[in-house]
Every structure is written in C-alpha cells, then in structure tokens.
Amino acid sequence: MTNYLFPLLTTVARYAKARFVQKTYHTEAAQEHFLLKLLQNHQDTELGRLYGLRDIKTINQFCDRVPILPYSSYEPYTNRIFQGEPNILTPDPVVYINLTSGSTGAKKLIPVTKRFQNSLKQANLASMGFLADALSNKKRKFGKLLLTNSVELLGRTPGGIEYGAASVGVLRMGKFLYEQIFTNPFETLLPNDSLVRHYICLLFALCNRNLRGVIANFPMLVLRICDYLERYGEELIIDLEKGTIANWLDLEPELISRLQSKLIANPLRAKELRHILNSEGRLTPKFIWPNLSFVATARGGTSDFYFERFPSYFGDTPVFGAVYSSAEATFSIYPDLDADGSILAIESGFFEFIPEDQWEAENPQTLLPTEVKVGEYYRLLVTNYSGFYRYDIGDVVEVVGFYNTAPLIVFRYRRGGILSATTEKTTEYHVTQVMEDLQKEFGVFLEDFCITLSENIVEPYYLVNIELRPGEKIDNPQSFIASFEVKLKEANMSYSVKRPNNFISPPRLRILAAGSFAIVRQRQLAKGVPDSQLKFPHISGDREFLAGLVVEREVMLPGDLN
Template sequence: MTNFLVSLLTTVARQVKDNFVHKTCQTDAVQEQFLRKLLRAYQNTEFGREYGLSDIKTIEQFQKQIPILPYSSYEPYTERIARGETNILTADPVVYLAITSGSTGKKKTIPTTRRSQNVVRAATLTSIGFLSEALARQKLQFGKLLVTNSVELGGRTSGGISYGPASTGVLRMDKRLYKQFFANPYETLQPGDSLTRHYVCLLFALREVSMRGMIANFPMLILRTSNYLERYSSDLIRDLEQGTIAPWLELKPEIRALLEQQWSASPKRAAQLQAILKSEGRLTPKLVWPNLSFIAAARGGTSDFYFERFPTYFGDTPIFGAAYSSAEGMFSIYPDINQDGSVLAIESSFFEFIPEDQWEAEHPKTLLATEVQPGKLYRILMTNYNGFYRYDIGDVVEVVGFYEQAPLIVFRYRRGGLLSSTSEKTTEFHATQVMQALQQEFGLPLEDFCITLSENEFPAHYLVNIELATGQVLNNPQAFLASFDSKLKQINLYYGSKRPDQVPAPRLRILEPGSFAIVRQRQLQRGVPDSQLKFPHISEDRNFLAGLRVEQEVRLPEDLV
C-alpha cells in the first residue's frame, strides 16, 4: 500500500511539474496574473489600505507606489500579528509564524497562511516531478527518503500562534502528504535533542534496505548525518539485532513508547550491517543503502565546499538541489540532478531583480523575470502571500540561463556578508571558490573553514582558519597559504589590485580537531535550530572564533620580514 501511495503521489507530482513547465513559456503573463490576484486578495488589509493596493492596475504603477523594503520595515507588523491582531499583512488567518535561524543575522518572524503553504506544497510537488523524471533518465528510481528535520514547535505567541523553524511548519501542516515519502516514521522527528533525533531516524531507516534518498536543508547537515551513522554504527546494529532503542537516548517517555510500538528486531539486517562494518571498517550511506539514488540538499552559495567530501560517503550518487527557498518564500525549483541552475518559481511570488549598477541607488530600477541577462548578478525581490511586497531579503543571485522564458538562477551570497581589510569586498562566494580549489589542488579534505581579520591592526591581515578532516595532514602549509593568496587575487579582482600595497599578506591558522564543532554548538546555544544551521565562512566579527586553540600559524615570507 505504501509503495502504491508513493507511486500515485509521484504521478501527481509529474502532472504538477508538466503544468509548471507549460507556464514557463508564458512567464510574463503568469507573473502579472500572480501580482494582480495577490493585490486583489490583500487590498483591504491594513498594509493594503496604507499603500493603496486597490488603486494599482499595472506593474509599473505597483513599482512606483510600493517602496522596496527590508525586513525591518515589516517587523512592527509581524510583532502585532504575533500578539494576535488579524488582517495586518494578510487577509488570510496566520496559522504559523516561521522564525528564521538568525545564523547569518537577526532572527525574523515570517507569517504563514494556508494559502502561502499551498504555494510551498505546489512547488514541492513540482520539484518531486522534476526529480523523478531526472532519475528515470539515469535508470534510477525515486522512492522513500531519510528525513531528520525536527517537528518540535518553538512555542506559542501571546496571540496563540504556533511558531518555530519554517521546515517544522511545512512538515506539520502537510504531515499526511510528506510522511508518505519518509523511510522513517513521522514520530522519529519529534525528539528535541539533535543526536537523539538523528539516531532514531537512522535506526528506523536502516530497516528500509531499498531506501532511495536522503534530504536535508544544507549539505553540511547531510555530512553530519553520515558522521552519526559512522560513529554510532555498533549501537545501531545492536538495537537492530535485539529490537531495542538505546536507553541512553534523551527520549521523552511518551515518544519512546510511540517508537517502541513501531519497532521490532531485525537480526538479518543487523547481520548484513555487521558484515559491512567488519569488511569495510565503517558504515556509510552508500554501503548500507546500495540502491541510494539521490541526495537532496541546497546548491549554490557555500555548498560546493561541502560537496567536495560527498564522494567519501556517497560515491557518484546524484545531488539534487530540490528548491531554493527561505522562510520568506520559494525562489526557484531545480529541473534536474547535478545542476546548480534552478527555474524561477513563477507561481510562488512576483519577482523583480535589481541590477548590480543599481545596488547603491536610493530608488533602484528593477527588471522583470524576462529582462535579466545570463552571467550577471542581481539582488532578488519578492512579493507573495506571506504578506511581503517588493521585499529585499538581501540575497544575490546569478542568472545562468533560461528555462523557456523563466530565468535559471543560482544563489551566490547574502549581500552585506563581506570581508574587507580595506575596501576589497571579499564575498563568501569568493572564499568558497578558493577553498574548494585548494582542497582539489592539495588533495586535502577540510572539516571546515572560516576567514576572519586580525585584531588591532589596520589594514588587517586575512586569517585563514582551517580544520583538517580526521586523519589528514597538511605537509606544506606555506604553499597552501601562497596558493590561497594567488587564487583569491584571480577570483576577487579588487583583492588582487590591492595586494600587497594596501592589503597585507594573509595568515593561515590550523585549528585543533573539533574546533568548528564547538563553534556550531555555540550557535545552537544561541537558539539556532540545528536543521537551519548555516555556517558563515567569512566573518568580520573578530571574536567569532575566540577561545579556539590554534595548532599552527603560518605566514608568507613577506610577512616574516
């Protein structure tokens, strides 16, 4: 029955995808229709009356009448919504408040309505339709997948509205749909403790020998799940063999009882895994699930750095970006596996693009979806059913082509996330490209990295803080640092033009093992949900890595004089 439901839902997903593809041939018309319908639906909200939405008849009038606004302009409205006031930004009742992670800035509160959730569901089905067809072309199958996201609520506001991470709201509101695709029971997502949740998710999924996929918000989280599988392999095998659920897990009695009702011994599967562990010395996803067809995780931004380590765990298993989205809305949908470009989600929001030469303008001119050009960077604006209008999230995207009339975009970096010793403006995308190339050049997988600036100096030195992957040794650290300097000059021309006259030589710091685990734990302690954890790879906060032990600091010859 379960396989039948997955097959049925996949058929529906392909139909939704076909409809989306048809609409990409009429991108301008679809976008205009979306905007008209939204303005009509929300014209009598407080925001709608304040900005005269009912008077707007054209896109040009909309652009002239509604200012480009950051989140800070919406915060007074969202605070009132949290207190229970209605008809503020949305005419539809707010049923959930998505709280952003705050890992790259201040936390934000995003209203979610049934209508905005319907938009997310349609985009998700479109994504599944694309994925299932892409896998079929490779003679691979779509099927059950491992999910580890938490469904634990953050709480309720004074107005009685549930709040928490965006993914929690999505999974809870469409529980009946999504659980059909899970290799692990929905109840495994309930534990609040991250290790406990990952352990029980893995435990149940290990019984699904034919599991097809793994999904997480970011590739770093996929690597963490793989690490848990390796680290707790003996415990997992023991529980499979004996039909137990490890007593040391931090499980509430009621959740443990629900899980135990669905759990039983699987000695045959335990024996299979024990044989793999004995012959290979470790358990990896590809070894324990030989039919694994895909990994779904965010592409673009810093993802390529983490993808460098994927072959160790997954071989050549295809990587699918699924969708580029945030708590504020859906930006784009991936049409294929192993591809960075994703199709603008033209049915999810009304989009505008600010060209690079307009970024500093007080009233920047914007382009529509069909007016952008491949190879150029843009700030992306969205207007959608979450109640945001011409909203500037700060994301910088690159247009890499077109899918029919809809642009293919790649997230590059968050504007404002810049590192400058003087004024060279190194972005996270620059840094990630360099570190990815260095891993390849030196055949050296890194656990992670973060570039910061030296203290009490102007101009400051770049501090290239790295942690080597387990068992790795950097034999020529000075050559590594010199190559970093050379590659950054090529990738960031502003850095290249200011080195060495204005920007001093970078310095390499090799941190002791476990350093970045400490940094991530600090972020979790600040309240960042583990499924939303985004690790910054550049930081102007000179105390960001404070307290970590430096095993070795390396300087270039010019810096030793």
C-alpha cells in the same frame, strides 16, 4: 495506502511540473497574473490600504508606488501579528509563524497562511515532478526517504499562533503525507537533542535496505548524518538485531514506548550491516543502501565545498537541489539532478531583479525576469502571499541561462555576508571557490574553514582559519597560504588591487585543533539557532567569532614582518 501513494503522488507531481513548464513559455504573463491576483486579494489589509493596492492595475504602477523594503520595515507589522492582530499583512488567518534561524543575521517573524502555504506547495510538487522524471531517465526509482529534521515547536504567540522553524511548520502541517513517504516514523523527529534524534532516525532507516533518498536542508547537515552513522554504527546494529532502543538515549518513557511499538528486531539485516562494517571499517550510505537514488539538499552558495566529501559517503549518487527557498519565499525550482541552475518559481511569487549598478542607488531600478542577462549578478526581490511586497531578502543570485523564457538562477551569497579589511568586499562565494581549489591542489580535505580579520585594524590582514579532517595534514602550509593569496586575487579583483598597495597586509594561515568548528556550531545552537536550520558562515567580520579556539599553528608568508 503506501502501496499506491507513490504512483499517485508521482502522477500529481508530474502534472504540476507540466503545468509549470507550460507557464515558463509565458513568463511575463504568468508573473503579471500572479501579481494582480495577489494585489486584489490583499487590497483591504492594513498595508494594502497604505499602499493603495486597490488602484494598482499594472506592473509599472506597482513598481512606482510600492517601495523596496528590507525586513526591518515589516518588523512592526509582524510584531503585531505575533500579538494576534488580524488583517495586517494578509486577509487570511495566520496559522503559523516561521521564525528564521538567525544564523546569518537577526531572527525574523514570517506569517504563514494556508493560501501562502498552498502557493509554495505548487513549487514543491513541480520540483517532485522534475525529480521523478530525472530519476526515471537515469533508471533510478523514487521511494521511501530519510529525514532527520526536528519538529519541535518553539512555542505559541500571545495570540495563540504556533511558531518555530519553517521546516517544522511544513512537517507538522503535512504530517499525513510525511508518514507515507518517509521511512522513519514521525515520532523519531520529536526529540530536540540532535544526537538522540539522529540515532533513532537512523535506527529505523537502517531497517529499510531499499531506502531511495536522503534529505537535509544543507550539505553540512547531510555530512552530519553520515558522521553519526559512522560513529554509532556498532550500537545501531546491536539495537537493530535485538529490536531495542539504546538505554543511554535521553528519551521520555512515553516516547520510548511509542517508538518501541514500531521497531521490529531484524537480525538478518543486522548481520548484513555487520558484514559491511567489518569489511569496510564503517557504515556509509553507498554500502548500506545500495539502491539509494538521490540526495536532496541545498545547492549554490557554499554547498560545493561540502559536496567535495560526498563521493566518499555516497559514491556517484546524484544530488538534487529541490527548491531554492527561505522562510520568506520559494525562489526557484531545480529541473534536474546534479544541476546548479534552478528555474524561477513564477507560480509562487512575483520577482524583480536589481542589477549591480543599482545596488547603492536610493531608489534602484529593477528588471523583470525576462529582462535579465546571463552571467550577471542581481539582488532578488519577491512579492508573495506572506504579505511582503518588493521584499529585499539580501540574496545575490547569478543568472546562468533560461528555461524557455524563465531565468535559471544560482544563489551566490547573502549581500550582508561580505568581508572587507578596507573596501575589497570579499564574498563567501569568492572564498569557497578558493578553498575548493586548494583542497584539490594539495590533496587534502578540510573539516571546515572560516576567513576572519586580524585584530590589527591599522594594517589588517585575512586569517585563514582551517580545521583538517582526521588523518589529514598539509605538508607545506606556507605554500598553502601562498596559493590562497594567488587564488583570492584571481577570484576577487578588488582584493587583487588593494593587496600590492599595502592597503591589506599578507594573509596568515591558522590551523585549528580538531573539534574547533564543532565548538563554534555549539555556540550558535546555544543562541537558539535550530540545528536543522544552521548555516555556518565561511567569512566573518566579527573579530571575536572564533575567540577561544586552540590554534595549533600559525603560518605566515615569506617576508611577512607584521
């Protein structure tokens, strides 16, 4: 099957891409067709009857009659679906419930039907078509991939519906396809423990010298794969050489038996890897998989901060964004390697854009995809087969161009993710830009960072909390925090206006002990956030977010007397 699956899959994907590209010449018509077909399908659901979907015949009628709503307005309905009630938001049976991670807000229940899943699958196929063509243009090949996501379900609802992370549902429902395109067996994704799962995924992936791609939800998780590879290189080589699975891994005997039956001793490959380990001092993807074609992970938002560290692990291997998506929707499709702009997924949802001057309006006026302007920021609304209409997820995107008549968008930040000592509204995008520039200016790599607020709320100031990578140091930390001040003023005009007038006191730098952000992530995991869905916030208005961490040094600006 595998011998001809990739050419067949590539052919299907290129067809999906061509179909999608054709529709981008007629974005308005494609969007209208999607919406009216969806409304007809959903007209007799409980929410469909409430909004009179049967009588809506145009986009304007839809926008006039259906309100813009956040998740909280849908929660009573999703709770009933969780209990097993049918025909609430969708006419089709709910086959799975996506439970969002809750790492950037409250957890949400998103009903998944086969029709909803199929609508998103079209975007995934088109994305794969773009990837296949992009790789071909660069004389690179598509082939076996490494994925380390967990496939553990969180449970079953009282109505008998399986629920868990969105990626878990996708992998479980697409198990056959997974088994064909990924190099590590499906069973390697079963352990819940992150270290155990990554170890056995890497063990099987190391067997394949011709691995073509590494996939993870977020860049931080790609770096975690690299960290495990570096940390356990010697143990992995020993297991590969002998065809064994380390006995210190906490695995069920039955699973060990299943994995052992698929693992074959490979002393020649182990010898090659040991030579790399001895000569380079560590195992990294660029050396152990010389034919690696791409890394697939999320772009936009805070991704660029982590991409700064990619070359040391991946060399010049390109990064592909695949799709910009969430548990609720797929928003856009990436057309090329190393591209930040992605094409609005006009086959997978009906989209509206709220311009900045309407963000505080009680009934904001929206724009259609063909009406947006390059360089402007918008809140994104989606209507799709999940049963959510004009749903305000809170994402803010920038329009960076057009692909034919469809907008190219970049995710910038989550609207709720704003830091304000007064009313300056500093975003993750602002601080990420600043910290990227600071790393370059001072020639230093940070393990991670988070900007929080001082305990003093009368004369508040920013705390720039950083953890340095092992072996890194800042020779002049006072210059570092001074440069942070200058760059943040440039990035956020509101901060620039409020700082000199003493509405906000001077920022302070806090250098945290090694391992600090690993502790913070463990705290989030302990709250039930799946490790493959973990999104680490780089700003937090919670003054207790970093409580208990060891501060090795606190640095003030000259003249700061607070």
